[in-house]
Structures are given as C-alpha cells and as structure tokens.
Amino acid sequence: MPVSTRSKNLYTQSKTDTRFGSPKKDEMMMMATNPNHGLKEKMKAITLLYEQQKQSQKKPRFSTHPSVDLLNSNCKKDEKERKPTIGNVMREITENTLLRQGRVIDDFKDNEGFSCRKKGNVVRKLSVGNVQEVEGEKIGNGQSRILVFVRLRPMGKKEREAGSKCCVRIVNKRDVYLTEFANENDYLRLKRLRGRHFTFDASFPDSTTQHEIYSTTTAELVEAVLQGRNGSVFCYGATGAGKTYTMLGTIENPGVMVLAIKDLFNKIRHKSFDGHNVVHLSYLEVYNETVRDLLSPGRPLVLREDKQGIVAAGLTQYRAYSTDEVMALLQQGNLNRTTEPTRANETSSRSHAILQVVIEYRVKDASSNIINRVGKLSLIDLAGSERALATEQRTLRSIEGANINKSLLALSSCINALVEGKKHIPYRNSKLTQLLKDSLSGSCNTVMIANISPSDLSFGETQNTLHWADRAKEIRMKTCDVNEEIQIPDSGEKQAKLLLELQKENRELRMELAKQQQQLLVLQAQTLAASPTPSTISSLLTPPSAKPNEKQKQKPRPSFLARNCFTPESKKKAANETTVKDLANTVKAKEEEIERIKKDHALLIKQKDQFICELSRKVVELSGAEKANGVVTRSRVRQKELPKGGDLKSPSHRFVSPSPTAKKRSFWDITTANSPSVDRLTGRKIRSQFISGGTTTTAAAPSMLRQPGFARQKTDNLKQ
Numbered sequence: 001m002p003v004s005t006r007s008k009n010l011y012t013q014s015k016t017d018t019r020f021g022s023p024k025k026d027e028m029m030m031m032a033t034n035p036n037h038g039l040k041e042k043m044k045a046i047t048l049l050y051e052q053q054k055q056s057q058k059k060p061r062f063s064t065h066p067s068v069d070l071l072n073s074n075c076k077k078d079e080k081e082r083k084p085t086i087g088n089v090m091r092e093i094t095e096n097t098l099l100r101q102g103r104v105i106d107d108f109k110d111n112e113g114f115s116c117r118k119k120g121n122v123v124r125k126l127s128v129g130n131v132q133e134v135e136g137e138k139i140g141n142g143q144s145r146i147l148v149f150v151r152l153r154p155m156g157k158k159e160r161e162a163g164s165k166c167c168v169r170i171v172n173k174r175d176v177y178l179t180e181f182a183n184e185n186d187y188l189r190l191k192r193l194r195g196r197h198f199t200f201d202a203s204f205p206d207s208t209t210q211h212e213i214y215s216t217t218t219a220e221l222v223e224a225v226l227q228g229r230n231g232s233v234f235c236y237g238a239t240g241a242g243k244t245y246t247m248l249g250t251i252e253n254p255g256v257m258v259l260a261i262k263d264l265f266n267k268i269r270h271k272s273f274d275g276h277n278v279v280h281l282s283y284l285e286v287y288n289e290t291v292r293d294l295l296s297p298g299r300p301l302v303l304r305e306d307k308q309g310i311v312a313a314g315l316t317q318y319r320a321y322s323t324d325e326v327m328a329l330l331q332q333g334n335l336n337r338t339t340e341p342t343r344a345n346e347t348s349s350r351s352h353a354i355l356q357v358v359i360e361y362r363v364k365d366a367s368s369n370i371i372n373r374v375g376k377l378s379l380i381d382l383a384g385s386e387r388a389l390a391t392e393q394r395t396l397r398s399i400e401g402a403n404i405n406k407s408l409l410a411l412s413s414c415i416n417a418l419v420e421g422k423k424h425i426p427y428r429n430s431k432l433t434q435l436l437k438d439s440l441s442g443s444c445n446t447v448m449i450a451n452i453s454p455s456d457l458s459f460g461e462t463q464n465t466l467h468w469a470d471r472a473k474e475i476r477m478k479t480c481d482v483n484e485e486i487q488i489p490d491s492g493e494k495q496a497k498l499l500l501e502l503q504k505e506n507r508e509l510r511m512e513l514a515k516q517q518q519q520l521l522v523l524q525a526q527t528l529a530a531s532p533t534p535s536t537i538s539s540l541l542t543p544p545s546a547k548p549n550e551k552q553k554q555k556p557r558p559s560f561l562a563r564n565c566f567t568p569e570s571k572k573k574a575a576n577e578t579t580v581k582d583l584a585n586t587v588k589a590k591e592e593e594i595e596r597i598k599k600d601h602a603l604l605i606k607q608k609d610q611f612i613c614e615l616s617r618k619v620v621e622l623s624g625a626e627k628a629n630g631v632v633t634r635s636r637v638r639q640k641e642l643p644k645g646g647d648l649k650s651p652s653h654r655f656v657s658p659s660p661t662a663k664k665r666s667f668w669d670i671t672t673a674n675s676p677s678v679d680r681l682t683g684r685k686i687r688s689q690f691i692s693g694g695t696t697t698t699a700a701a702p703s704m705l706r707q708p709g710f711a712r713q714k715t716d717n718l719k720q
C-alpha cells in the first residue's frame with residue numbers, strides 16, 4: 001500500500017512546480033539544511049538542486065560539422081538512457097563482454113562516470129577516408145599548430161596469452177575511447193566502466209597499413225619540405241607501443257622514414273628544372289644524455305647553437321644520390337643504434353634517433369627566375385617511456401630508463417610551457433629538447449604520431465600518451481617561412497661579359513703602358529738632343545747635389561763682375577738647363593712607374609707559377625692512381641712505346657728535346673721529382689711507405705689519402 005510521506009509530497013510538489021518554472025532554490029536549500037526534516041526529504045531536495053544546477057550549466061552546443069551534431073545528439077540520448085536501470089546494467093555487461101573480445105561499443109563514460117562525448121575538435125583536411133575538412137588550415141599555408149595523430153597497434157601474442165583485454169576503441173577515424181576496467185578484486189566496482197574520450201587530427205586502428213599512415217601524416221609535410229619549408233615528424237609513446245615500427249618498419253612493410261625518403265627522391269627529380277639536386281643526410285641518437293653520430297660512430301658530439309639553430313658539431317652529413325644509398329645508410333645507422341630487450345619489448349630502442357634530410361634544388365618561376373629551394377625534414381623515433389619497478393636494481397637498464405624518462409619529462413615540460421604560452425621554455429633541460437627546439441617552436445611544420453597499445457595492462461601508459469598528445473594539439477607554431485633564394489637569370493652570361501670587359505681593360509692598360517714606354521724613350525732622346533753638351537742620360541739625371549764634373553768645374557761661373565750674366569747666350573743656356581731639368585724629372589717619374597709595373601708583373605708570374613705547380617702535382621697524383629687502378633692511359637702507352645733512348649715514335653716527337661738526358665731541369669721535372677715516384681731521391685718518407693709497413697714503395701704507389709678506410713684495408717691485405 002502506498003504510503004504518503006512528507007518527502008514524497010514535497011518531491012511531487014516540486015516536480016509539478018517545474019511546469020510554471022523551476023522550484024524555488026531557497027526552499028530547496030532550506031529543506032536540505034533544515035535539521036527538522038528527515039533524511040529522505042533532504043536527499044530529494046539535494047537531488048533536485050543538483051538536477052537544476054546541471055540543467056543551468058548545460059550550454060548550447062555549436063558545431064561546424066554535421067558529424068559533431070550527430071555526436072552531440074547521441075550524447076544527449078545517452079544521458080537520458082543511462083539511468084541505473086536493470087536494462088542499462090545488462091547493457092553495460094554486454095558492452096564489457098564485447099570489449100573483452102576487442103569489438104566496438106557505442107558509448108563511454110568520462111572520468112566522472114557520466115556518459116559523454118566531447119565536442120569534436122576542429123580538424124584540418126586530411127587524406128584519411130571520411131575525415132573531412134572543417135577549417136581551411138593546411139600544411140604549408142602558415143602552420144598554426146602541431147598535427148597530432150594516434151596509431152593503435154595490434155594486440156601482441158604475449159598480451160593475448162596473458163589474457164589482457166582491449167581498452168582502446170577508435171571511432172570515426174578520429175575519436176579514441178579509452179576504457180578503464182575495474183580491478184577484478186574490486187567487487188563493488190566490477191561492473192563499472194570508466195574511460196576517457198580524445199579527438200585527434202586522425203586516429204588509426206590496428207589494421208592501418210604503413211602506406212596509409214605515411215600518406216595521411218607525412219606526405220603533405222614532404223610536399224611542404226619540397227616547397228622549401230622545414231618539417232618534423234616524431235613518434236611518441238610507451239615502450240613497445242610501435243614507434244620504431246611506425247618510423248622504420250620492416251623490410252616488407254617499410255615505415256615513415258623510408259617512405260618519406262623514397263617520396264622525396266621521386267618528387268625532387270620531377271621538380272628540379274635542370275635535374276640538379278643535392279640531398280644531405282645525417283642520423284644521430286641521444287643515448288644517456290649523450291649525442292652520437294649513427295653514420296660514423298665515434299666520440300660523443302657537442303651541441304652548439306648557431307644561426308641555423310641547435311646543431312651537433314662534427315655530425316657527418318652524407319651526400320646521397322639515390323634511395324638505395326639512403327636505405328643502406330639507414331640500415332647502417334640502425335645497426336649502430338642502441339637497442340636492448342626490456343620487459344615490454346624484445347628489441348626496445350634505448351635511445352632517441354633523429355634522421356635529418358636536407359634537400360636543395362632549383363626551380364624556374366613564371367618570370368623565368370631561377371629559385372634555389374632548401375628544405376629540411378627531421379624524422380624522430382623517440383625512445384619509449386618505461387615504468388621502473390620499485391624493486392628494480394640500479395642496473396644499466398634502469399639508468400637508461402631514468403635518462404629516457406628524464407628527457408621525455410623535459411619534453412613534456414616544454415610542451416606544457418608552450419601550451420601555457422610561457423616566455424621561458426626549458427629546452428636546455430635535456431639534449432632531446434634542445435634538438436627538438438626547432439620542431440616544437442621554430443618555423444617548422446610538425447607532425448606527432450602517438451603510438452598506443454590496445455592492452456589494458458598498459459592502460460596507464462596509454463592514458464599518459466593520449467594525455468600528452470592531446471596537450472600537444474594546443475602548441476602554436478610560428479608561421480613557416482619558405483627557404484628560397486632567387487638567382488638573377490643568365491648570371492653565367494653576365495659573368496662571361498664581365499670577363500670579356502676585364503680582358504679588354506687589361507689589353508688597353510698594356511697598350512697604355514707600351515705608349516708610355518715609347519714616350520719615355522722619346523723624352524730621353526729629346527733630352528739628349530736638348531742637352532748643351534754631349535753628355536749621357538746618366539749625367540743628365542744626376543741630381544743637383546751630386547759633384548759637378550771636371551768640365552763644369554773648369555768653366556767660369558756667370559757673374560755680374562764678368563758682365564756675362566745677361567748675355568743672349570747665357571739666357572739660352574739657362575732656358576735649356578730648365579728644360580733639361582724638367583725632362584730629367586719626367587724621366588725619373590716614368591722610370592719609377594716602370595719599376596712598379598715590373599714588380600707587379602713579377603708577382604703575377606710568381607702566382608701563376610704556384611698555380612701551375614699545384615696543377616702538375618695533381619696530374620702526377622692522378623697518373624699514379626691510374627697506374628694503380630690498371631687504367632690504360634695515353635701517357636702509359638707512350639711510355640711503353642718509348643725506345644731505350646727515350647725518343648717518342650709519335651708525331652709529337654718533334655716537341656721533345658732530342659737529348660732528354662742533357663736537358664736543363666724544367667719546372668715539370670722539378671714537380672715530378674717532388675711526386676711520390678721521386679721520393680727516393682729526396683729520402684723523405686711518404687704516406688704510402690707507412691701504409692706498406694716501412695718498406696719503401698715504388699714510384700707508382702697508388703694514393704689512398706682520399707679513402708682512409710681503404711688505406712686500412714690495404715695494410716691488412718699486405719700483412720696477409
């Protein structure tokens with residue numbers, strides 16, 4: 001029999017009141033706090049208050065995409081339906097079972113236990129199936145934020161054997177639902193599903209192929225790099241989540257690194273207008289906070305900051321000419337990478353690896369300007385974070401793990417600071433963040449691929465990865481500038497013109513010089529002619545301070561007393577003398593000029609001699625190398641053809657001295673004497689002697705100087 005209680009009446013009354021408006025909040029508050037009311041009444045009042053508050057907090061939902069509306073309507077429906085009825089509890093159990101089988105369920109609860117779907121984030125145009133463009137943002141049009149993708153890997157054999165459940169569900173190629181299953185020993189919450197929902201630019205289920213991953217995440221970035229922009233792709237996630245598989249892949253299923261390089265090489269050939277392009281490659285790892293070159297391992301590298309940003313000083317930059325060559329370099333680099341088996345992954349990468357490709361090529365624009373484009377692509381495979389057990393000893397693995405976690409922590413601090421728009425970003429906290437500075441905040445298009453495992457055993461790690469990936473979406477990037485340089489068209493023609501002009505000027509100067517020399521001679525002749533006494537030029541050129549000659553001494557000096565001072569003869573003499581003096585001065589000046597020109601000429605000739613010396617040295621080296629390689633060259637054939645006397649049988653013999661033994665040592669002879677073949681004469685030890693273990697080698701010893709690696713090989717062969 002129904003019993004009417006005070007609280008029931010109150011509840012019905014308040015319900016009916018809603019028809020005319022909401023029940024009075026003050027009344028509810030009074031009831032809830034009044035000590036004279038019963039517990040049930042208080043509970044009802046509180047429930048009503050709560051419902052009212054919830055309704056007032058509900059904001060109108062806006063979306064720019066029909067799918068988002070659909071999600072929202074689903075969400076409302078779910079909220080109505082998800083009352084703790086038996087039907088709903090049964091439904092939860094069914095969902096749980098489906099999840100255990102790795103199948104799809106329809107809705108999830110957020111952390112507070114309320115069924116909810118987040119409002120869909122604005123996504124950019126992607127080449128993924130049904131993900132559509134919502135906003136006009138695109139890579140290359142002034143990137144504004146990091147693109148974040150999530151990849152789910154298939155359940156591993158070990159995980160399946162351990163009876164783990166799938167806790168991740170990907171819906172709509174964009175939404176990731178993460179479920180936290182209750183602890184099996186927690187009987188009270190056994191039926192409870194807790195989870196979180198995330199939205200990314202694209203999310204890939206476990207069946208996604210490597211090509212799909214590449215075309216969605218990196219293909220556009222590669223295109224932007226070819227336009228002269230910088231791009232970075234980095235994989236983030238827990239150990240064993242599939243980062244290395246995504247970045248490097250296997251021989252049958254190559255990953256992003258391999259596919260990106262193949263694509264770069266294919267496209268650059270088509271884009272370059274003259275077929276000329278330069279591809280430089282470097283590959284490094286950050287292991288235990290030290291930077292190492294993976295292409296030529298050696299001492300740790302030091303990071304320096306210059307105009308281009310942070311660079312590893314001394315890092316090898318290989319020039320690659322083909323995809324195959326790059327593949328070989330990548331393989332070589334990966335063999336040098338530090339990997340160790342861990343609890344979670346048998347071939348766990350214990351270091352962060354960064355592959356950097358710099359491309360340079362030329363294109364012609366509409367107004368036939370030649371444009372030099374330079375783009376940089378960084379592909380980063382981060383080491384996975386690993387939970388260290390409290391009981392774990394301080395082994396090398398745990399130190400490695402600590403360092404990996406330290407750098408990843410530094411990375412998350414940087415992401416946090418960037419998201420919060422802080423002025424100081426702690427890049428210097430680790431080597432990894434220093435190297436990623438450009439990718440995180442510079443003018444760069446950046447793509448982040450977060451790798452996750454489906455197993456509920458890795459729930460914590462997966463949640464962490466998704467949390468950071470979600471944060472990374474907020475990072476705003478600088479507008480990415482294009483690295484290109486316009487070259488003035490026909491610069492070659494201009495240079496040729498300049499050369500011709502210079503040659504012309506040079507000819508004119510020479511002619512001027514010849515003219516001046518001629519003038520000088522004329523002047524000298526005139527001086528001689530104008531001289532009152534037949535004297536030599538040297539006598540004319542003697543300075544006034546010099547001792548007067550005997551004749552002058554004997555001659556009476558003009559004086560007023562002798563009255564020969566102003567005679568017409570003396571006047572003529574004085575005029576002649578001044579002319580001679582002037583001429584002597586001019587001659588002196590001209591001679592000084594000639595001296596200077598002679599000196600310049602001597603210097604030029606010396607420089608040319610040095611240049612010829614250098615050239616001849618190279619020729620001798622080359623001929624040595626040819627002999628070593630067994631290449632038949634004209635010079636070798638000629639040597640064979642030479643008779644004992646040394647005369648050539650070819651028609652060119654007429655250019656050879658008939659008695660070579662008696663000939664003067666020419667410049668060529670001197671350079672040959674300095675070449676390795678004549679080192680016996682000088683007695684100086686040469687490198688090839690050291691290579692052959694101290695025994696003096698013959699003149700034809702091949703040069704190994706340009707290939708130090710081969711030098712070592714040669715020594716080994718000789719030893720054998």
Ligand SMILES: Nc1ncnc2c1ncn2[C@@H]1O[C@H](COP(=O)(O)OP(=O)(O)OP(=O)(O)O)[C@@H](O)[C@H]1O
Pocket residue numbers: 152153154206237238239240241242243244245246345347348349350382383384385451
């Ligand atoms: N999408 C995938 N498809 C098939 N197998 C995968 C996939 N992703 C990962 N795997 C497999 O999972 C295992 C672990 O992957 P991987 O080595 O790439 O993990 P990781 O994140 O790089 O780990 P760590 O950080 O320890 O290096 C490998 O055996 C790999 O072949």
